[in-house]
Amino acid sequence: MEVLAAAAAVTAPQPGHPAQPGYFHAYAVVGLLAVVGVLFVAAAFGGNRLLRPFAPTPEKLLAYECGVDPVGEGWAHTQIRYYVYAFLYVIFAVDTIYLFPWATVFAAPGFGAGTLVEMFVFLGFLAVGLLYAWKKGVLEWT
Template sequence: MDGYLGSYATLGLLLAAGVLVFVGAFGANKLLSPAHPAEPAGKRMTYESGVDPVGGDWAQAQIRYYVYAYLYVLFAVEAVFLFPWAVIFDRPGFGLVTVVEMAIFVAVLALGIAYAWRKKILTWT
């Protein structure tokens, strides 16, 4: 299929095949699954590590775990931006401007880590 509309026809055939597989899988599931599955008495009860649920369903979560996750994401994003920059740094056309941009980026992140260090967020107690 060549030409302008050929690429759209290929995309349409691919989408139609995907929809057919999707509908076929759900249809086979509907046909092959039992109509009225046998349910034991405790099947719909909540289950956690083999211990029967006792008490209320409200529990406190400490905020420090969210802070650690946030800091991890922050430095993972830094790595995502830092590695490609390091790869193209020595190419022509990426001179002082890219060094200054990356210095500003790293400085902002350094301020963030300094703030977290000062507030003693990074201590595990």
């Protein structure tokens, strides 16, 4: 009995000490790894700056366009509709990525109606967004 009481006193956390002896040690390892990573990147950039040749010429400072000398200004107008199509693609790509884990959870026993309703609510939000874009004429190519 006395042996158990002595063992409990040794393993019990003391006031003012962390609950586990290796608690802050884990954070110290993560912090040390972060510092080593930052120093590694800084050394790589510093070594690159010291070892690279530096001989700027007017030809080297030109914008590269597949071996052809650049013609005109560097500013080009891009139509906004391309960004809208890209944004809509990203939305539906994320939707597709969300469907795969949902399908695996839905197949598990005990996740029937709740996950089905959840997915229909999610798809409803996407459908409302697509309907809004269609009504605004965003999906018209010309």
